[in-house]
Amino acid sequence: MPIAPFTLRLLPLALCTALPVLAQDAQLSTVEVVGRTASGAYHAEEAAGAKTELPLRELPQSVRIVTRQAIDDLGATKVDDVLDYVGGVSRQNNFGGLWDNIAIRGMPGDQNIGMATLFNGFSAGRGFNAPRDLAGVERIEFLKGPAAALYGSSEPGGTLNVVSKRPLWKSAHAVEAYGGSHGLKRGALDSTGPLADRLAYRLNIAVEDRDGWRDHVGSQRQVIAPAFTWKITNDTVLEYTGEILRHETALDRGVVAVDNRLGAIPRTRFLGEPADGDVRVDNRTHQAILSHIWDSGWTGRLGLSHRTTGIHGTSTEALDLQPSGLLTRQRRLRDYDSDDLAVQAELQGKLEASGLQHELLFGIERYHFDMDTLMQRVNGGPTYAIDIYNPIYGQARPTPAANTDTFERQRNTAFYLQDAITLAPAWRLLAGVRVDRYDQTMLNRRTGVQTQQEPTSTSPRLGLSWLPSSQWTLYANAGRSFRPNTGTDRGGADFAPETGRALELGAKWESRDKRIGATAALFDIRKRNVKTTDPTDASQSIAAGEVRSRGLELDLAGQINTHWRLNASLVLNDVEITRDNNLEVGGRLLNVPRVNGSLLAVYEDAFANGQRFGMGGGVTHTGKRLGQARTQAEVEAGTAAFELPHYTTAKLVGYWRITPNLRLTLDVDNLFDATYYTSSYSRLWVTPGMERSITVGLQAKF
Template sequence: MNRIYASVAPAAMALSLPVSLSLYLFPATARAQQSPAPVASAASIEVVGRRSSDSYLAATASGAKSDLPLRELPQAARVMSRQALDDLGAVRMDDALDYVGGISRQNNFGGMWDNVAIRGFAGDINGGMALLKNGFAGNRGFQAPRDTANIERLEFLKGPAAALYGASEPGGTINVVSKSPLWRAAGAAELYAGSHGAYRATLDTTGPLADGLAYRLNLAHERRGSFRDHVDTRRTLAAPAFTWRPAPGTRLDYRGEFLRHEAPLDRGVVAVANSLGAVPRGRFLGEPADGDILVENLAHQFSLEHELAPGWHARAGLAYLGGAMRGYSTEAQPALQPDGRTLWRQRRYRDYQSDDISLQAELGGSLQTGAVTHQLLAGVEASRLDFDQRMLRANPSAARPYAIDVLAPELGQLYGHPRPEPAPNADTADRQRTGALYLQDTVVLGHAWRVVAGVRADRYRQDLRNNRTGADTAQRPHAVSPRVGVSYLPGAEWTLYASTGRSFRPNTGADAAASPFDPEKAQAAEIGAKWQNAGGTLGATLALFDIRKRNALTADPGHPGFSIAAGRLRSQGMDFDLAGQLGRAWRVNASLSYIDARVASDNTLEAGSPLLNVPRLNGSLMLLREARLAGGGRVGVGGAVTYSASRLGEGRTRAQAASGAPAFELPSYALARLVAYWQLSHSLRVSLDIDNLFDRHYYSSSFQRTWVTPGAARAATLGLQARF
């Protein structure tokens, strides 16, 4: 079932997101003569285990598909390096998301997935955020929260990416880059213990296996309690990687991953009388007897690259991404009963399975025509996603309310009724097919000008079968997505740029007449300035943007329970990022965003209403200072603060606005984090991380007044890291 776009749906349905990414870099013959030498990228630092004294500033982003340095690229892009992840003590991708400009947290499906909005746009309401993994689709089907054990860096590519990746959001895309095998033997083992009964162990080992063959293996296992009652998590990750060089100029890469995630589905707390705080942040309103939801993900990625001639490469890629989710949950109805404390609940059983296959082929190279250099890229892609969803559901009623008193709960006490057994509610088979052709030209015009222009043509096919009713729905949309950006380099440290592009994303499902929806379409424009110091150790980007989207799904007032593609949205604002080193001893990461994201027009929601979970203002600052000890060791001490302004917590309808009912908002909050480490020797290190240092009560996101995610309480983690 489709829901209005101002909320994230509780059932995760597939998003067709055909993507491709060249992992090679074009030769930079002309650029090397015209640009200052960039700092080494995070990917080139061959370190195993937690890092010290590496930069937060990256030179390039593989997701941009261009060898232009980030300072010269006509696009805002922020790379969260492995050093930054280590300094934050980030064990999940979610731990790093507050430290990038333009990012705002969204409903996380009861802790079962990662979800953010970029520049105000949160992605498919049933599929979540736009995400790539090594350039392949990384978020189709159902994917558990990402573990950082095998992540080398996170690339936040802001602005429309449809000219390269097809169906996507106009606000931006995140590319997760995995760790690669190294050509020397190395290893690291890490142990962590923390508050609320948290334990974690990881292993990272790499090296050559034979002449031209190297491996890497990342393992992680975690058992974590919670400040939330009855909410414990177990996770296991195994991620092998191989690189084979059978001949000069030829390289075959394999990246694999298996992730098992087990936890109760936790919809959070409820607002009482439109206010938060009456229900303690640790109170669980589900039923512990339901047990855990199990999510299992399996990924295989192959990339074959061959040098055809000096300056020209061909690449072919194959990826498989499988996902499965099953288990029982008890979930709140949208509102409390009239007494203001009784909550009716549903009981659900989910059984989801997805299989996603992508094929890519690319040809790229460099051409010199006088003083002009062209870096050319041409690619084709095909993908197939099969997504089967089966849900059983027991709805409450006056005779069987399956209720709980949120102010004085008695879990397991079902008001004289046995726990309801869910009955068939949804059973669908979704088959999505895509085919695409894309072209890009990166032009270097003398010392001062850079132009990036590209276009992609997509054909999309979806066949949706309702196994309960026998109804079939089919759609065959297609789209052409252009993009162009221009950079001007007035000096060795500054860049001014402007860009514009279009994006699209198919709307899955059907309306009341069983007809497919028109796809979402968006137009975005951006201007900005970039600065990097002469030493290449500190850089900043300031961007101003304007994004307009149409055909967003909204409730159909003539057919309750159904949707129509009639919503229009807009987002305007700025985001700022700064990262790098301040002198030899300090590392800094800072971000600031002002986003005015609103409903422009809608059949149900109030025009001018803010978009869900998007604060107008948020920001962050992280500083870490290192010092060498007399005996050769090293210590580092630092901290971080994040701030989020108040934001809408539930979609506001025109009827609510007309009645004068107050909007439901999540309050603003500011958090502090303390990080410290002691490098006893080259091979041994101790770390201490304290999150939410002052134990602030806050709420990170919401779907509705009865599904509000409370922020984590103060937690300390002590770690021991050893290299071998």
């Protein structure tokens, strides 16, 4: 169904039913701009995802916020464009370009799903999620460390919270047009203003088409993100946020390594089958928040979020590489759908007890999640193979047969409590706990077998901050996390959930004018019950693995002076498998470098005629990473490890404000056209980084 007609029919229904979806605290400040920003901030003072009024400098946790200014300076249109500029983030398997997937502090999630993500404080990681477009996004909050005490099932390395743009009470409008390398064409609209004395709207729309830089791999994307704010009374507000996104592209598993060597074939070569066409990812999200400030100063919030996702299409994927260069392939048909309904109720306020000031948060959450998964596949054999050195497309395509046909149902009820305590003028204590009761049922339609598990998890966290001066903070925190494992073992029993614990020790500094902030953090994370191969049956799994991550993070961001703003990061990360029945004990995890770092600097000034300009650039470095895990048998046999080489990339950014309302921009990515590889699932599925690309944009405000 076309997106625009669908949305026009759905918006009145959403407004009439007034689904109260919990988004963000209405007390947070709103950015008073539309379109691309200028002379904004890199350093943020608070994070909505932390669910506390404590400023970031006082919060006993490392939080990295990518502001709208940083997004615009990078020319970023999707989350993937900013990842290299956030310390401790490494790219993981992106499902052939159909979703975003990262590890934070070396801790990846389930390799068969995307990353753990929040959208305005609600889970946005369940289901099948297209690469997130940034047209309707105000900022991205990387919450380092466990978030289970607030959000439940998650990774101990960190969680990403995407915050959407909000309606403004002054009319403002912007249109943007972009063109560039590899057939890029993109248009965007950002419009906001009052509809009545107590009703305001915001509408973000983006349409994008790319021919793509890899052979036969283009993409199309459409996103519409409406938002409404209704001030029912002076103390009661209803907010609605929606997002409809469609993403279409060929499922592209990348290139292959020959004898552990990359570069044997061009980075542009497509090894699938062009005749398969595109795979379509559809995401529809609807949220609202009903908030009321009571006479006592406490705030009550009630919300409901509804998300549907789906992946539909056919692909051809690498199966086995012969010494001759002949690549056998598998053809797959996917028909995936999910439905996610979540309700939250919170009460937040301050009180004084025993001479101490408390900021309390009480919350209840309930979600219903259904996932319908149908995959058919067939091994094409020699008649469907392709020569990687001289590919010839167009062979007769084999018809996939039934392989996976499941229906998964998840139900979860959770209670959580958080208390931010001012122990003394220089001391803050943050304590929280969440109890989740999880009910999962999995029906295998092919066998008729249904399994069920009902784990209960308690996730505490505790943090302490010491503020020895108005600029410095020393802090420590500890927390636990969990994530249910899907599937069953060879005996039909459910897997125990993954559990994690994390320790963090750090220091924060903020300039006196609050325009620059820096964080240094040491962390130690352990995760247990990671699924690994059953030693008695290699086709089955057991929850017996353990991994560990230790590291040092350094982050700095802010406005250095009138002309310069800067964003920098450096991370040293040691991740290893500490227990496994099949993989190399002591080996590293896939795609996690020991070293990564970045630097972004932008200079702004004005010409003599008053026209403003900005210019700058960025450099990122990613160290060597493991490209395919080695088994213990391979280690004993002396099989060499497959590693992705380190890489350094540079980018160039600039703008010229021709008039106060008209601006021209230039973005050059991979300035020196370096050949590099961003992630790998195996030697046969290696994702190459984009070659040099140039984008020119024109933005007009009115």
